[in-house]
Amino acid sequence: MEEFSPKAIYSSGWKRLCREENDYGMNRMYELSETNYEEAIKKNSKANIMSNAWNKPIQEIVLEKASIYEKGQKDIIEKIIQLQNEVDSMKELLKNIHLENEIIKDKTNKNKIGSKLSGLFK
Amino acid sequence: MSEEAIKPDLQKIDILAKQVLGKKVLQNTETLWQEEYSAGVPTGNKRSFRIYVINDGSTPGAQPSPGSPVVCLKLCKRIIEQDYPRNTLICTSKSKIAHRYELVLLVEFENGNFDVITLPRNLSNRLQYDAAITKAFVDSTVIDAAGVPILQHQNQNTPYESLIIISEGVNDYTSFEYTVAIPFTDFSPRLKPCYIEDPSLQSYILLKCFRYDVDINDTFLVSTGETTSVWTTIVELTVTEDIIDKLGIDQDVIIQGKVDNYCCDY
Numbered sequence: 001m002e003e004f005s006p007k008a009i010y011s012s013g014w015k016r017l018c019r020e021e022n023d024y025g026m027n028r029m030y031e032l033s034e035t036n037y038e039e040a041i042k043k044n045s046k047a048n049i050m051s052n053a054w055n056k057p058i059q060e061i062v063l064e065k066a067s068i069y070e071k072g073q074k075d076i077i078e079k080i081i082q083l084q085n086e087v088d089s090m091k092e093l094l095k096n097i098h099l100e101n102e103i104i105k106d107k108t109n110k111n112k113i114g115s116k117l118s119g120l121f122k
Numbered sequence: 123m124s125e126e127a128i129k130p131d132l133q134k135i136d137i138l139a140k141q142v143l144g145k146k147v148l149q150n151t152e153t154l155w156q157e158e159y160s161a162g163v164p165t166g167n168k169r170s171f172r173i174y175v176i177n178d179g180s181t182p183g184a185q186p187s188p189g190s191p192v193v194c195l196k197l198c199k200r201i202i203e204q205d206y207p208r209n210t211l212i213c214t215s216k217s218k219i220a221h222r223y224e225l226v227l228l229v230e231f232e233n234g235n236f237d238v239i240t241l242p243r244n245l246s247n248r249l250q251y252d253a254a255i256t257k258a259f260v261d262s263t264v265i266d267a268a269g270v271p272i273l274q275h276q277n278q279n280t281p282y283e284s285l286i287i288i289s290e291g292v293n294d295y296t297s298f299e300y301t302v303a304i305p306f307t308d309f310s311p312r313l314k315p316c317y318i319e320d321p322s323l324q325s326y327i328l329l330k331c332f333r334y335d336v337d338i339n340d341t342f343l344v345s346t347g348e349t350t351s352v353w354t355t356i357v358e359l360t361v362t363e364d365i366i367d368k369l370g371i372d373q374d375v376i377i378q379g380k381v382d383n384y385c386c387d388y
Contacts, residue, residue: 005198005199006197006198006199006332006334007200007332008330008331008332008333009328009330009332010202010329011327011328011329012207012208012209012327012328013326014140014324014325014326014370015208015209015324015325015326017209017210017211017323017324017325017369018208018209018210019210020210020211020212020213
């Protein structure tokens with residue numbers, strides 16, 4: 001059994017280095033959106049995310065980031081489609097209003113002509 | 123190898139050795155600390171790690187018993203997590219050391235009782251008291267009211283450092299993680315870009331001269347809820363060690379020598 005005193009010396013031995021393009025440990029916490037952050041809290045803490053950043057190989061981190069971007073992209077596309085539909089229905093509405101205006105104008109003109117003609121025949 | 127005369131009883135031998143390309147020594151580095159706050163604002167400076175050890179015999183309640191305060195505290199063991207400390211190259215500009223560990227403390231109370239506290243396992247935010255786990259509280263700047271650990275920064279002096287409690291859930295804190303990011307320009311001798319790009323680059327981290335300091339302060343009534351509180355003793359802890367980071371590659375070294383050819387005798 002080891003002595004109950006903390007070791008004064010400890011070495012890791014020679015180990016192959018991991019490489020990261022960005023400071024994932026720090027940046028990852030700030031890059032998460034609120035939604036993802038809440039999910040992360042549910043999955044137990046942003047610290048876990050940091051620890052995952054240390055433990056996971058770079059490919060996994062890249063895939064995770066890619067899936068976050070894909071989801072974001074999907075949300076954006078859905079919103080664009082929604083907006084486009086709203087614009088189309090607004091256009092339809094404007095067209096109808098324009099047609100109705102034309103009909104009303106026609107009616108008004110006919111009434112004017114009719115009243116003038118009836119005036120002539122009195 | 124130059125064409126030197128090889129002594130008759132010697133021969134050219136190819137030895138694979140680790141050539142140390144650069145080294146950085148961080149002496150007297152505090153690896154347990156928390157960030158100092160001033161008027162509620164983080165300063166980016168280190169201060170000693172403060173815990174509020176629950177007095178022996180005191181439990182949260184409307185009128186808690188004062189219990190028996192802490193009189194002595196000894197650090198018995200520092201457990202380093204497997205595969206740590208580890209080194210990561212960041213953007214080919216920094217060498218980032220991550221160091222994960224737990225601390226086992228022996229606590230003596232005034233009434234002669236003893237207890238063993240494991241940090242950070244037995245830590246909680248004051249609003250997350252769990253009778254089965256909590257033996258000490260930390261400031262809300264270390265673990266927030268929701269039980270989520272907060273990243274501590276030292277960003278006033280290079281190399282920059284950070285510390286966080288690794289968590290697998292509320293009140294499930296497994297280790298401290300201390301990190302320090304050393305720019306390659308700080309290594310001696312200076313690291314050439316070709317060495318940094320070398321895929322066989324390895325690191326060797328040595329932790330030496332481990333020591334700790336404990337300051338036992340006054341008792342303090344900690345509020346654990348709207349109507350409950352518990353008596354504690356404020357303890358300030360600091361852990362200090364030297365961190366030596368070496369970067370190297372495997373290198374063939376041709377020497378003159380004699381191989382000890384041991385043959386089986388049959």
